[in-house]
Amino acid sequence: MSSVTVGLDRTFAALADPHRRDILERLSQGPVAASQLAEPLGMTVTGVLKHVHALEDARLVTTRKVGRTRWCQLAPDPLDTAATWISTRRRLWDRRLDRFQAHVDARPDVNS
């Protein structure tokens, strides 16, 4: 199995959890200390750390410990890969619909 396939499995699985999406949403606005993520998201620090570790495993977040603070930062590349996977399939689908429409338009009994 290719590394892209494994990466997509990991990315989509990580995105399937609403708490992990909440964390990514907050991190899309800039780096945050893990301890500061908990309260606004209505989670315990332990809960946040569990999800942050899962996001690190999925390469969607990097963390760095400075003193006693664990800073979390979004790593956007896997999001780009996931978005590209989806948009490529959507484009194929749209093209298919366009071809179908062209086929319908070309039928003389429809246009007359």
Added chain:
Amino acid sequence: MSSVTVGLDRTFAALADPHRRDILERLSQGPVAASQLAEPLGMTVTGVLKHVHALEDARLVTTRKVGRTRWCQLAPDPLDTAATWISTRRRLWDRRLDRFQAHVDARPDVNS
């Protein structure tokens, strides 16, 4: 929990499996009989049907039985919702980087 949240959970969970992505990839080119999906994807018909049912539960595929054939078709709306979720977070992240760059550019000691 909102229906969008539940929908995203379901969509991303469905996309986390490589076989289910293979099926969606094939269906993005047009409707296919479930029995015709198996061989090109190196799967058994039973395996395909299991994944097709999971994709139906995630609203990513609709199926219709005509005689003894179960036709499968892509339902693109959940893909659009998932792509929008990702691209919105990416835009926030890019804007944050732009602001950071503007801040660096505005520093006289950097520009002099």
